[in-house]
Amino acid sequence: MKVLLVDDSKTMRNIQRGILGQLGYQEVEEAVDGQDALDKVEAFQPNLILLDWNMPNMDGLTFAKQYRGAGHRTPIIMVTTEAEKSRVVEAIKAGVNNYVVKPFTPNVLGERIQETLARAKAA
């Protein structure tokens, strides 16, 4: 299981990497913004993407649109401070599969990851 972590905050990447490690996911690549993620997805071929929304250079929403536009189906979980319902709807329309609002507990992120992977497997 390969996971791409996209967040401009090293603190949040470290926290999420720790939670992924507890879940048994050790193969993790990191990207600092949407453009960096686009540059890395072809070589890394992730099975899951954890994606921040507000980032410099290219935000998470733009990344999701471009990634889906290129035909990729890898599940994306948006992990963001953007908590308004309108934002959640906007993200889902852009091709995001699940949504976690910061701040989050390890349990919440873990549950969303398992749920998202189970749905992707069933599809």
Place this chain on the structure above:
Amino acid sequence: MSSAYILPFVDSVNNVFETMMQMPVTVGEPAIKPHDTPADNVSGIIGMTGDVDGTVVLGFPTATAERCVAVFTGMEINADHEDFADAIGELVNMISGGAKAKFVGKHADISCPSVVIGAGHSVFGRKDVKCVRIPCECDLGEFFVDVAIRDSQEQSAAQAA
């Protein structure tokens, strides 16, 4: 400034500290901050634009900030390390993002955070926007959230009248 724009920050700072650090926060009485009040040694700053615009500052004495960052990240990081600023920025990002989601009927965007570290610095927002200081305390020490935002639609209507 309406309490409708302050209470979301009170709720959000509690939520962020409880969720990410298991640290309950006691919030004091919010009050207008005089313009000449100096900042503390560490300031995490976020700009807000849209229906509501202005600035939010999360301020700490250095020792308190270092203790918060240690609990938040699980690592002892000195204030002069770049990861320290990243962690403070993420805290003010989560507090501001959580608060703006509770602005009823108003949409606001937040900027990427900036962090200023150093004794004796000051943070100045717009002169025409009053700043409300929310004093906070937890087991790691005292800190504050300064909220200097305005309803830009109300401001436009007032200027047109």
